[in-house]
Amino acid sequence: MAKTKFITHDCTYCHKQTKMEYIGEMEGVTPEGTQRFWYRCSRCKHSLLITLSVVKEKKTAAPAIDRATCTAYTKDRVFSIGEHIYHADLDDVGRVVRKDKTSNGIHSIIVAFERVGERRLLENVTGDLLEEVPEDPAPEGQPQP
Ligand SMILES: [Zn+2]
Structure with missing residues (x-):
């Protein structure tokens, strides 16, 4: 998603949804995939730090497998x-x-x-090694029942 210059967001000063102008971004993306951006309310001219989700392309990052x-x-x-x-x-x-x-x-x-x-x-199962591993996605590092 391209960075939009204007968003509509709740202004904590105006206590209503206002049009906000993009000013800049804070360093880094949180583990939750959000990043904080500075926006300026076009109504009261206050600057606000707004947390937005930025990691949306995660699923589509890898090219489709043919x-x-x-x-x-x-x-x-x-x-x-x-x-x-x-x-x-x-x-x-x-x-x-x-x-x-x-x-x-x-x-x-x-x-x-x-x-x-x-x-x-x-993989690399030669002969009749064992039964097939269960295909349930068991959490990493936990023993199979
Ligand atoms: Zn405002």
Whole structure:
């Protein structure tokens, strides 16, 4: 979203919605994805610090994944970070964001899928190692039940 020079916002001095002129911004974006901006009320000419949400493009930042370029996921393959994969059971495409290896020597990849979000999948499974890992997105670092 382009920076708009004027916004309509509640003025704490006028106690009503007024037209405000953009003056400048404060340093840094908070972890919540908001940033503070200075605006001047066009009615009373007071300057106000207004908190606005600036991190909106987070979801659309990554380019859409073309299924034609994806590697079909199978658990015996080895994937690399950044690789695009297609998961037939989930019917979703995603990008490998991390790789992991458990203390049992089980290799897994963490894939950010476009629709279902992050999932941990097995990779490099040779032979009949174990059961499939549960595909519920378990919180990081917590043991599976
Ligand atoms: Zn005002």
